[in-house]
Amino acid sequence: MCRLLLVISCLAAIILSTAAYDTTTCDKLQEIFSLKENQLTKHQCPKSIGKRANTIYLLYDVNPPEGFNLRRDVYIRLAVFIRQLARRKPFQNVRLVLPPWGRLFHWKSSHLHQYSLPWSQFFDVASMRRYAPVLDFSEFLDDISKFGLLETPYIQVQNVFKLFHFQDMFEQGVFHEKFQIISECRKEEHLHDFLLQQPMLWEKNFTCLRYQGSVNLLGDLLRQQLNHAAMQTNDVKVFAILNAEVVLHDQWGDREFWRARRSMRFAEPLVKIAEEYRMRELNSNKALERVQRPPIWEEERPFRAAVGGNYLAVHIRRGDFARGRQNTTPTLKSAATQIRARMELLNLTTVYIATDASGMELTNLKAYLQRVRMRRFTPESLAQKALILDGGQAIIDQLICAHARHFIGTFESTFTYRIYEEREILGFLRKTTFNTLCKNASRGNCEYNSIWPIVY
Numbered sequence: 001m002c003r004l005l006l007v008i009s010c011l012a013a014i015i016l017s018t019a020a021y022d023t024t025t026c027d028k029l030q031e032i033f034s035l036k037e038n039q040l041t042k043h044q045c046p047k048s049i050g051k052r053a054n055t056i057y058l059l060y061d062v063n064p065p066e067g068f069n070l071r072r073d074v075y076i077r078l079a080v081f082i083r084q085l086a087r088r089k090p091f092q093n094v095r096l097v098l099p100p101w102g103r104l105f106h107w108k109s110s111h112l113h114q115y116s117l118p119w120s121q122f123f124d125v126a127s128m129r130r131y132a133p134v135l136d137f138s139e140f141l142d143d144i145s146k147f148g149l150l151e152t153p154y155i156q157v158q159n160v161f162k163l164f165h166f167q168d169m170f171e172q173g174v175f176h177e178k179f180q181i182i183s184e185c186r187k188e189e190h191l192h193d194f195l196l197q198q199p200m201l202w203e204k205n206f207t208c209l210r211y212q213g214s215v216n217l218l219g220d221l222l223r224q225q226l227n228h229a230a231m232q233t234n235d236v237k238v239f240a241i242l243n244a245e246v247v248l249h250d251q252w253g254d255r256e257f258w259r260a261r262r263s264m265r266f267a268e269p270l271v272k273i274a275e276e277y278r279m280r281e282l283n284s285n286k287a288l289e290r291v292q293r294p295p296i297w298e299e300e301r302p303f304r305a306a307v308g309g310n311y312l313a314v315h316i317r318r319g320d321f322a323r324g325r326q327n328t329t330p331t332l333k334s335a336a337t338q339i340r341a342r343m344e345l346l347n348l349t350t351v352y353i354a355t356d357a358s359g360m361e362l363t364n365l366k367a368y369l370q371r372v373r374m375r376r377f378t379p380e381s382l383a384q385k386a387l388i389l390d391g392g393q394a395i396i397d398q399l400i401c402a403h404a405r406h407f408i409g410t411f412e413s414t415f416t417y418r419i420y421e422e423r424e425i426l427g428f429l430r431k432t433t434f435n436t437l438c439k440n441a442s443r444g445n446c447e448y449n450s451i452w453p454i455v456y
């Protein structure tokens, strides 16, 4: 009897506690940032979140013309920084806010809505969050509304820092880390950054800053801000950094870099489409490829036994590379000759081409690759294209290249570099990954991409 009463009272308590508050946002926030102290009193969740002292949101954006894959690298610089910063007082409640994706220069499908896209369109944000406290922009709006700030139509940004390089990086031949306010700064000239076009943001102060050094120097800048008399309250603070690409990695290619990189898994729908394509068109599947892919990145271990699908994958960067980097970018004819030679050497009969080439260039490439089994991903319907958008199509290309038996990329393309990294995570032998198309098929004077192996 006693036991029965206990069970009934437990059930009642569970029903009461789940009914007492909006479970979706509250549970999510608890799970995200492990607000453990709240777990016993879930029904008070919004209030206790409101008590987070010194909550600081760091917004950022990158120079508008920069492409998708440099932006991914800038994210890693900031994620590593924020993770470490959050361990130190008074930054325990710092959050990095992911900038909405504006329409990038390379996203050419003008009929599609590709404006203000969340990171969750392309990435598994929950996976990234297990590395560092990051929020998609809409999550930031939700989160900050817990403080009642959405009662007014604006979110006040205490200070927007627009970063510039120093003109002279070396003082008497020495590189010093430093930043310096530029007194002549006309805000009106710098409002084209996509972040500032978010209508709910209202910048209280706008500061132009010369900046030279690693991302850790941002810690000094934030500390300086917090020490400012006007800031010494427990209120929520929002800062923004524009041109965050000026900030350098603390350590490029170390364990922390790779942890942040591994946490950047792609959004599940894109992974699935790439998988189905490999199965259908390339006769490949997970069992054959034998790559390392545990359900969560935290379970990945040093591994060098991936086999990959039975195809060669090549990333042929055209567009601005073909026009502006003629000394290192091969002609299509030269690329085709190199592809044939590599296929023969490796005894492969199928080549997968990832490229931003125009329709005309593709026709030419096919002509140069006659009698070669060439494959290229295109969305199977307009509906699928509207779902994945130009950015997702590029990621599917990267995923298919990442799972190939052998890969060749383009010199100094960040698109290629992200494929190298993906293959390092999946566990391929280096010689199957770090390959570069040469300018000339003869390989004389060839410039190769750098090799950055994975570190655990």
Ligand SMILES: Nc1nc2c(ncn2[C@@H]2O[C@H](COP(=O)(O)OP(=O)(O)O)[C@@H](O)[C@H]2O)c(=O)[nH]1
Pocket: 066, 067, 068, 069, 070, 106, 107, 315, 316, 317, 353, 354, 355, 356, 390, 391, 393, 394, 395, 397, 412, 413, 414, 415, 416
């Ligand atoms: N779908 C697809 N898009 C590509 C490919 N190569 C380049 N692009 C597009 O062009 C952009 C290139 O810019 P970015 O990401 O900065 O890489 P980078 O300029 O090569 O260093 C990509 O983000 C894509 O939008 C490709 O192989 N496939």
Ligand SMILES: [Mg+2]
Pocket: 066, 067, 068, 070, 414
């Ligand atoms: Mg680029």
